[in-house]
Amino acid sequence: MSQYEPQKTEPEIYRLWEKSGFFNPDKLPKRHKKSFTVIMPPPNANGPLHLGHAIFVTLQDIMIRYKRIKGFKALWLPGADHAGFETQVVFEKKLEKEGRSRFQIPREQLYQEIMEFTLANKKVMESQLKRLGASCDWTREKFTLDENVIKIVYQTFEKLKNDGLLYRGKRIINWCVKHQTSLSDVELKYEERKSPLYYVKYDVPELHSFITVATTRPETIPADVAIAVNPIDKRYENFIGKYAVNPLNNEKILIISDKTVDKDFGTGALKITPDHDKADEEIFGKHPEINKESKPVINFFGKMEGEKIPAELVGLKVFEARQKAMEILKNNNRLNVEFAPAGIDENYINNAALCYKCGSQIEPLNLANQWFVKMTEKPKGGKFSLRDLAVRAVKSGKIKFIPKRFEKIFFHWMANIKDWNISRQIAWGIKIPDEGTADVFDTWFSSGQWPFAALMSAKKDDFQKFYPTDVMETGSDILLFWVARMIMLGLYATGKVPFETVYLHGLVRDINRQKMSKSKGNVISPLEMSEKYGTDAVRMSLVVGNTPGSDPVVSEDKIRGYRNFANKIWNAARFVMMNLPENLKDIDAFAKKSRKNNALKTEDKKNLKELAMMAKKMTKDMDNFKFYSAAEQLYHYFWHVFADKIIESSKPRLNGSDTKDKSAAQYVLLEILKKTLILLHPFMPFITENIWQTIPNKQKNLLMIEKWPE
Structure with a gap:
């Protein structure tokens, strides 16, 4: 054994594992x-x-390798x-650098270009996963656009449709003007803005009076269909059922009562604009007495259009348009100065919804038919809605969260x-099987089926053998x-x-x-760090101190520290191997003979017992997903107990003349090394695999399938 050089040996070790076939259960x-x-x-x-x-690769690989060594038929x-x-956003940035735009490329060509880009990245990504030590079964690898995966996604879509849980219609959607697609509620980020x-x-007119509405969006006033007040608000008792005049197009709009109106916000009167606000859409749907057709005044490009708007706002x-609408209202004395100077509260703060990718402000629009999945309604002949199915599973303990919070x-x-x-207005994705649209599925609709779709489309009987799966480890975000x-x-x-x-992990921080x-x-590349310090050092830096759900802190210094630990392991193993009997060919026979000689000292027995106790505690931590604790125990034990104390105290015995005592010391060192x-x-x-392959062993088993010390 010479100096440890992970850059040279790690690829060789991975090839050894792959050649064995043991990634395949x-x-x-x-x-x-x-x-x-x-x-x-x-x-x-x-x-x-x-x-x-790198975090998910490390944590999941720890789980798989542990279970494999424990004798499980482990499939990753x-x-x-x-x-x-x-991916389309990433590809659009690539197009921008090339001086092109996706809007200039035919849809089919764009799809094909993104496919080529994705497949090239996929190949690189696979080699990077291997570099991080991922012991997954590559013979079962799946891609979300594999034909047999798409077939399963379509089957789920059809089942939802047949069960009455799908509908296509116009509803308010979250529209990103820049990317020209709708987004789901969880794809939005929020920012406080003035x-x-x-x-x-x-x-x-009927009351010879007026009603004042507080709004941050005067440009949408032409799309108002009503004004709502809370039925318990005494200020507006006489207004309910009367008609107000829209100040930007002179149309009559009904004043209604609705208990969802917050009487303490603004003036307590809410303009109802169902094509540009989700809450307004819900109120509009509950009040047939409004009896007025709603029409949007903002198009997909974030510009004003429609017959209801003043000519000055068009385009x-x-x-x-907001500024222009404010000018019109001001010039016509439509701003109420009793509530704020000039009728405008300039310091109001609200939570702006933004696209999570580009940060542009989301436009709530109701312009085109979209496909929606009903989340709270029961399927035909079924007992539970999609929401209730999930809630019951977690409440009953069939699914547990780590951490529980x-x-x-x-x-x-x-x-x-x-x-x-679930409709997306992009080219890249699984096309919705509907002749009336070119839209594709929200990627979370297809990936939401990943556990069963991946197994159903992998190998024959895999679904029966491996589903339900045991652990889903992913980011809390x-x-x-x-x-x-x-x-x-x-x-x-x-x-x-x-x-x-x-099992949820947090966000990596510096x-x-x-x-x-x-x-x-401040970005640290795990692959660059692997080349510099070895993959094992990177993995340890991502585990130690990383409690479930928390944000782990990683630095190059931390990685370098675990490179030093790897060197400590290497040097300790080298010392043990150099002090074994000459020409030793079978450690099992040597161990058997050493135990038979019964020359172990009290200190030897104490050291072996301490190892057994540590292994027992560590096993408990592993079974309870406390990988951070198990790793810390191992680090402390190997460095400060085995290397610093046990090895040091064995040196006089290894150099002594008492052959039985020397043999006992060799046995204890080898036993502790093997088990650690x-x-x-x-x-x-x-x-660990590299060192294992240097230990004299008749069986020549790979460490990855050895038995766990019980």
Whole structure:
């Protein structure tokens, strides 16, 4: 054994594992009987892997390697996600650099170009996953655009339609003007912004009076169909049932009462604009007495249009139209100065909804038919809605969250869930099977079926053997995007939970606890770090100190520290191997002989007992998903107990003349080394396998299928 050089040896070790076939559970030895399954959250095939990917690779690989060594038929099924909107955004940036725009490219050509781009990235991504030590079964790898996966997605769509849980219609959607597509509620981010609040007067001729409405969006006044007040608001008792005059187009609009109106906000009177506000849309749907057709005044390009708007607003962008509408209202004395100077509260703060990719303000629009999934209605002949299926599964304990605190977030979202818009107006994705649209599915609709779709489309009988899966390990940031949808769709399509445990990790942060981003210049590439310090060092830096659900802190110094630990392991192993009997060919026979000689000292027995106790405690931590604790114990034990104390105290005995005592010392060192290598293997697979292959062993088994120390 010479100096440890991970850059040279890690690729060789991975090839050794692949050649063995043991990533495939069907090829494991006979003792591996009970299945343990993890479906890899398919990384987006649109760029290189980052530290967020490295965390899931590390944590899931730890689970799989641990269960494999414990004798489970461990399947880690890899995949790649076409990632619809996300990938198209990345590709659009590429087009911009080339001086092209997606709007200039025919749809089919654009799809083909993105496919080529994605497949090239997918190939690179696979090699990067291998570089990080992912022991997944590549013979079962799936892609979300595989034909047999798409077939299953279509079957679910058809089932939803037949069960009355799908409808196509016009409803308010979250529209990104820049990317020209709708987004779901969880794809929005919110930012507090100053947004002037305008106090607008609407004449009420029957009462020879007026009613004042507070709004941040005067440009949408031409689309108003009513004004709503709270029935318990005494100020407006005489106004209910009367007609007000729209100050921007002179149309009559009914004043109605609705208990959802907040009488303490603004003036307590709310303008109802159902084509440009979700809450207004709901109120409009409850009041047939309004008896007025709603018409939008903003188009898909974020510009004003329609017969109801003043000529001065036509063709203006939303923010320009807002200023112009304010001028018209001001010139016509329609701003109420009793509520604010000049009738405008310039300091009002509201939560602006933004596109999570480009940050542009979302436009709530009701312009085109979209496909929606009913989340709270029961299917035909069924007992439970999609929401109820998921909530019951978590409340009953059939699915448990680690950490448990995320259940509260899950239940809160489910309690307020709205119907899910699954239409996307982009080229890249699975086309919705509807002749009336060129739209594709929201990528979360197809990936929400991933656990059962991946197994049903992999190998014959895989679904029967490996479903439900055991663990879904993923980032806490996509709990609502993805995990919640997998639970709903999995239960609906198969009648079984898609997984029994949800393990959530946090967002990687730098040494100053800042989010890593290219703009900040604090991004650490896991692949560059692997080349520099070895993959095992990167993996350990992502586990130690990383409690479930928390945001782990990673720095190059931390990675370098675990490179030093790898060197410590290497040097300790080298010392043990150099001090074994000459020409030793079978460690098992040597161990048997040493035990028979019964020359172990009290200190030897104490050391072996301490190892057994540590292994027992560590096993308990592993079974309870406390990987951070198990890794810390191992680190402390190997460095400070085994290397610093046991090895050091053995040196006089190894150099002494008492052959039985020397043999006992050799036996204890070898026994501890063997067992700690097995215990370390899930965390640091490359160096442990490398050392294992140098140990004299008749069987010449791979460490990855050795037995766990009980």
